Amino acid sequence: MPELPDVEGFRRTLVGCARGRVIRRIEVYDEGVLHGVSPQRLRGELEGRRFTEPERHGKWLLAHTGGPTLMLHFGMTGRLVCSSPDEPVHPHDRVVFTLGRERQLRYRDQRKLQGLWLLDPAGTERILSRQGPDAGTVGRADFRAALAGRRGSLKAVLMDQSVLAGLGNLLVDEILWRTGFPPGRPAGDLSADDCDRLHAEMRRTLRAAVRAGCVPPRDTWLTGRRDDPGPACPRCGTPLRRARVAGRTTVWCPRCQP
DNA sequence: GCATATGTTATGAA
């Protein structure tokens, strides 16, 4: 599930559920999601501290605490859930933060492809330095600069988190469809004007998706059709094409994206 | 058993 809009939703969950509250207790149900930190050290460093204002960059969520920062990545199936301590522990609840008598913040993830890191400022910097500008806030000029000189396909380049942080497989397909560019087109050959159009559609798409808290499976969106049997373009009705581009299943309209 | 899945990273080849 998680691309930029989903992670932005998790940031809001963290704000609503945990910001300003003391971490009373941390339970680790599956150590497999902890990276470079033991359950003992996680508890030792964070129990008694408060969650402060969190940040998001691309698909990374930074939960600041006044001490070390908890960095979260959700892989393909992770999410953040705010619940009451009375809720039974879900089989995929990997780490549970209890914030008082009435609230728990739960890192829930089926596949455990990513997880949680506990980092000092140098550690967070090490991760963020490998990320391109955030796709939701990048300006036109920086967007052009990020794409300039790239020889890969638009699909590959836009999904590369070190070029631009936050877009995933579905969003890239959606944005390319709206802009009318085929996924295999080389990113480096876009004119300044083409770049600006792509940038505008990206920002528009992200705004709508962030408002919805996810990439909406609406049938006016390409994303809403990709899993249909015999999928057709929501705009022109042409049968959609499906192929592997840059290693991921890619869907596009051959008529709208020539 | 097989293929698929919204993510990232290491590896080897071109």
Next chain:
DNA sequence: TTTCATAACATATG
């Protein structure tokens, strides 16, 4: 140096 495909990670579903 850049780019690409591939496998790996762990788990579920059709």
